[in-house]
Amino acid sequence: MPVKIRLTRMGKKKQPSYRVVVVDGRRARDSRYIEQIGRYDPREDPSVIEIDNDKAVDWLRKGAQPTETAKKLLEVSGAWTQFRVAKGDIHTIETSTPAPSEPAVAEVEAEADEEEIEATAPETEAVAVPEAAADEVSAVEPTEEAADDAASDGKEES
Structure with a gap:
């Protein structure tokens, strides 16, 4: 069962808003999802991106693969960087500020x-x-x- 992090469309015609969800990759775009980890509203200025970084990092550690758009949103929220640091891809050096x-x-x-x-x-x-x-x-x-x-x-x- 390939688990994906992707967007589910919400809202009425010509007024989209999206939920960032964890879903089985074989399911349809707006079908039932495992867990909602955030939301994205591109119509507001500036765009609203609310993602629970802890949940997102947990799912990424479990092997969930984000789509391109979801990955960009995770980068903006900081969840992608947290995941890469936890994974060991990025090394951090702590300095006393x-x-x-x-x-x-x-x-x-x-x-x-x-x-x-x-x-x-x-x-x-x-x-x-x-x-x-x-x-x-x-x-x-x-x-x-x-x-x-x-x-x-x-x-x-x-």
Whole structure:
């Protein structure tokens, strides 16, 4: 008895909806089925695909063969991938997800701190520039001797 996972048509004319069922492969399309494992409604936007992945994987392990359309629906729902992982066709490597995300958060916070420092830095520089200019002006002010020398130099040239 070849067991198949396939679609059974439901609904009225021009308004199809489907059940995803497990059925004896020799039976007609809409005949009695062994078990319903999901439903598919292509008329809604986006299409509704509801499949009980646990039941689907159990039937796939028992040897049920999905039709092309049913296989595509199982891939979308994730049941086909679960089956292949359980079977050993796909090897998974578990990684700890919290560890990589924490440095990323720290980097984002560090960048935000740098942006805050850059945003406040021009204000402090604007305040620092006049103080530095005042120091330069006081350093340039001539002493009495320099003033006398400049006055005498000016008289000699005239």
